[in-house]
Amino acid sequence: MKNVSIRFIDDDENKDALGIKMKGDLNIENACIIKNELLKNIKSKTIFNLHITDFTALDLAFYQLLMSLKLTLDKQNKMLNVKIDIDDEHATLLFKSGFDFNFN
Numbered sequence: 374m375k376n377v378s379i380r381f382i383d384d385d386e387n388k389d390a391l392g393i394k395m396k397g398d399l400n401i402e403n404a405c406i407i408k409n410e411l412l413k414n415i416k417s418k419t420i421f422n423l424h425i426t427d428f429t430a431l432d433l434a435f436y437q438l439l440m441s442l443k444l445t446l447d448k449q450n451k452m453l454n455v456k457i458d459i460d461d462e463h464a465t466l467l468f469k470s471g472f473d474f475n476f477n
Contacts, residue, residue, distance in 0.1 A: 381414050
């Protein structure tokens with residue numbers, strides 16, 4: 374992986390939930406790697422809590438990956454919660470583009 378970190382954390386309070394923390398370069402260069410890591414870990418759980426922090430790059434390819442993940446999980450009756458630590462300007466831009474996640 375090129376300057377990207379993905380951690381998967383079991384939820385001690387809910388055995389059906391998995392925490393996912395991402396940071397670094399969340400862009401097209403790492404989209405395939407990120408996708409493969411996510412797909413390997415979504416089989417056994419039903420709730421996914423994704424938290425994105427300290428990103429150095431975040432592009433449309435990554436947002437499309439998030440939207441695809443959400444649609445995939447919706448079809449499997451699974452839940453995806455996304456929290457992105459992002460400034461107001463970028464959050465407004467993404468919201469206006471149709472991305473409806475929890476921006477901080």
